[in-house]
Amino acid sequence: MSCHYAKVIVKGSPISKSNFKLFNTQGRAILPYNSGKYHDRYALYEEEIAYAAMNQNPNITITESLIAVLKVYYKSSKRHPDTNNITKSIFDGIEKSGLIINDAQVRKLYIEEFYDPENPRFELELFSESHYDIGYKICKRKDPLSPIEYSPPSNKKSTHSLSLNSKASKVKSGKLCDICGKALGENEGVSANKGNTFICTTCFKKLF
Known part of the structure; x- marks a missing residue:
């Protein structure tokens, strides 16, 4: 309907x-x-x-x-x-x-x-859209609120070089499959979650 x-x-x-x-x-x-x-x-x-x-x-x-x-x-x-x-x-x-x-x-x-x-x-x-429309306006507050401030996460790297060094150290220290725990070589497995999760080829095939 x-x-x-x-x-x-x-x-x-x-x-x-x-x-x-x-x-x-x-x-x-x-x-x-x-x-x-x-x-x-x-x-x-x-x-x-x-x-x-x-x-x-x-x-x-x-x-x-x-x-x-x-x-x-x-x-x-x-x-x-x-x-x-x-x-x-x-x-x-x-x-x-x-x-x-x-x-x-x-x-x-x-x-x-x-x-x-x-x-x-x-x-x-x-x-x-055939039956409704939407409008908005932005106006200055008469009584300003306390600002909600934002800052970078504590674990965020400040420079690109630090990020690269961190990734390099992860590779050198070895990786484990997050499903079976198997140790992975430098070019083995599938990475996910921005490089924080690793899955070996065997477990990856079982998923699909």
């Missing part, structure tokens, strides 16, 4: 797709779901989003261009993924549900970030 509005609420702290990618020998990004390891979380989260979208909007498919309003409620204000990065995981799940045809339908996207320690979640509203 075609519709011009839908809303999806998924409880739990949203996660970013970029943290769960693995790469095969051809350099193609893949997302395992049954390895028994940490990387399965993304695929399971995508399935959870799809299931929620179908149950909350039964027999509805929106086929036209969309305006999306996304409100993200994190458990903590100090530790959470970049809000800009989680939109991909959310819309991949929404697309999988059949609620939309393709995430390219979203032509206007408005995102807000909140904090709710008791009930982390995201709330997504979808509006068809």
Whole structure:
């Protein structure tokens, strides 16, 4: 059934797709779901989003261009993924549900970030452009708030050379497969999670 509005609420702290990618020998990004390891979380989260979208909007498919309003409620204000990065995981799940045809339908996207320690979640509203419009304005506050300051993570390298040296030392010190624990040679296995996770060829083949 075609519709011009839908809303999806998924409880739990949203996660970013970029943290769960693995790469095969051809350099193609893949997302395992049954390895028994940490990387399965993304695929399971995508399935959870799809299931929620179908149950909350039964027999509805929106086929036209969309305006999306996304409100993200994190458990903590100090530790959470970049809000800009989680939109991909959310819309991949929404697309999988059949609620939309393709995430390219979203032509206007408005995102807000909140904090709710008791009930982390995201709330997504979808509006068809044929029936709805969105506007916004930016105005100067009469009573300024205390600024929310950001600083680089404590483990972030300050220079490119330090990053290269760190990678080199990892190679020299040896690598272990994160699934079976096998020692890997310098050019063996598949790396993931920005070089922090390694999988041997045997375990990699078993995953797929």
